[in-house]
Amino acid sequence: MTEPFAERVSKAEANPIFEVIKKARDLKAQGKPVLRFDVGETDFPTPENVKAAAKKALDENFTYYTPAEGIKELRQAIAEKLGKANDIPASWEEVMATVGGKQALFNATQALLQEGDECVLGLPYWVSHLEQIKLASATPVLVQTDERFKLRAEDMEEALTPRTKMVILSSPSNPTGAVMDEKDLKRVAALAVERNFWLVSDEVYEPFVFDGKKHFSPASFGAEVRAHTITVNAFSKTYAMTGWRLGYAHAPKEVIKRMAYVQGHSTSHPDSLAQKAGLEALRGPQDSVKEMVRVFEERRNALVARLKKLPGFKVVNPEGAFYAFPDVRGCFGGKVRSGLELANYLVDQALVTVVPGEACGSKNHVRLCYATPVSVIHEAMDRVEKALKEL
Ligand SMILES: Cc1ncc(COP(=O)(O)O)c(C=O)c1O
Known part of the structure; x- marks a missing residue:
């Protein structure tokens, strides 16, 4: 056997984040007080009413296969949510529930x-x-965002060729927290129509927008744009449900049909209990979401204030999501020369984990997820400050 792997996976690269996480886990197992700023999930619990809905569904034996696109009630609730919260007029047949936001994206790319x-x-x-x-055998074309990590429509336009089949937008963004400006979103959406490509709008951090900024969904910009747009969202971040694996997509009916084909022949459908929980999350009270976002804005403020004072760090104030993405080139020299080396240094010297920017295409940055109480943010930054002085 000379070629044991399919070409699509033989190109798979080890994610640089795993090296740092493994080190953090080993240190934690040795009883060391590691403070984690790497994983991208909130520390809030899933709301009680959502958990109760899943328990009820379990007691009622709602434990069997569902349609590949998810149960009709959930699809209807998602369609209603898109109409009310995102100004996207949606019918339940243009919506599917997915195994996390990730599978919505996977279904679309496949x-x-x-x-x-x-x-x-x-x-x-x-x-x-x-x-x-890459898994879909297509070619990624990377467009550099501006100094505030915003994707500018004119830069994106320059990257378009007759082969452009899709543009993926992430706003609010992981890893930078940048929120795209309405005018850029509108121009990108207009280009999707003019140049006939699919626009995938990843909106999983939708509620996490700060400083009074507003989130816009390109699919709300009219029927023509909607005919080219796949809107992706999830329960994971908004309702603190990362482990439940529930997301959703909105797209023209014919696209949903093909995406359901991919899902139906891979994972079948999202977990039946999670679907009932998701229904309650959308239809029940939304106070927990508002409270979580308020707390995250405070955390963002606390972390950014500290990052600004760190020697060698340059930080852009992130307007959304729950990440900061400082430029750390000022720390490069003797002991560290890249985001990856700095991440390793900080685990070793400060017992603080951050994601090396290499995992996001930049060796000059690190990513910090601030899903942690303000007191922990301060403790971690005290340790990082001390470690940086010894660089
Ligand atoms: C930008 C972005 N899209 C999608 C996802 C996937 O979310 P889920 O956990 O619902 O699959 C993530 C998770 O980190 C994300 O950061």
């Missing part, structure tokens, strides 16, 4: 991309956006 196609992605990127383009 259904719409193939060899020879190009897919435009902002740099820095979320690693799964990049890898899913």
Whole structure:
């Protein structure tokens, strides 16, 4: 056997984040007080009413296969939510429930991309956006974001070619927290119509927008744009449900049909209990979401204030999501020369984990997820400050 692996996976690259996480786990297992700023999930619990809905569904034996697109009630609730919260007039048949936001993206890339196609992605990127383009045998075309990490429509336009089949937007962004400006979103959406490509709008951090900024969904910009747009969202971040694996997509009916084909023949459908929980999350009270976002804005403020004072760090105030993405080139020299080396240094010397920017396409940055109480943020920054002085 000379070629044991399929070409699509033989190109798979080890995610640099795992090295740091493994080190953190080992140190934690040795009883060391490691403070984690790497994983991208909130520390809030899933709301009680959502958990109760899943328990009830379990007691009622709602434990069997569901349609590939999810149960009709949930699809209807998602369609209603899109109408009310995102100004997207949606019918339940244009919506499907998915196994996390990630599978909504996977369904879309598998259904719409193939060899020879190009897919435009902002740099820095979320690693799964990049890898899913490659898994679909298409070619990623990276477009550098501006100094505030905003993807500018004119830069994206320059990257378009006759082969461009898709553009993936992440706003609010993982890893940078940048929120795209309405005018850029509108121009990108207009280009999707003019140049006939699919626009995938990843909105999983939708509620996490700060400083009174507003989130916009491109699919709300009219029927023509909607005919080219796949809107992706999830319960994971908004309702603190990362482990439940529930997300959703909105797209033209014909696209949903093809995406359901991919899902139906891979994971079948999202977990039946999670679907009932998701229904309650959408239909029940939304106070927990508002409270979580308020707390995250406080945390953002606390972390950014500290990062600004760190020697060698340059930070852009992130307007959304729950990440900061400082430029750490000022720390490079003797002991560290890259984000990865700095991340390793901080685990070793400060017992603080951050994601090396290499995982997002930049060796000059690190990513910090601030899903942790303000007191922990201060303790971690005290340790990082001390470690940096010894660099
Ligand atoms: C930008 C972005 N999109 C999608 C996802 C996937 O979310 P889920 O856990 O619902 O699959 C993530 C998770 O980190 C993300 O950061």
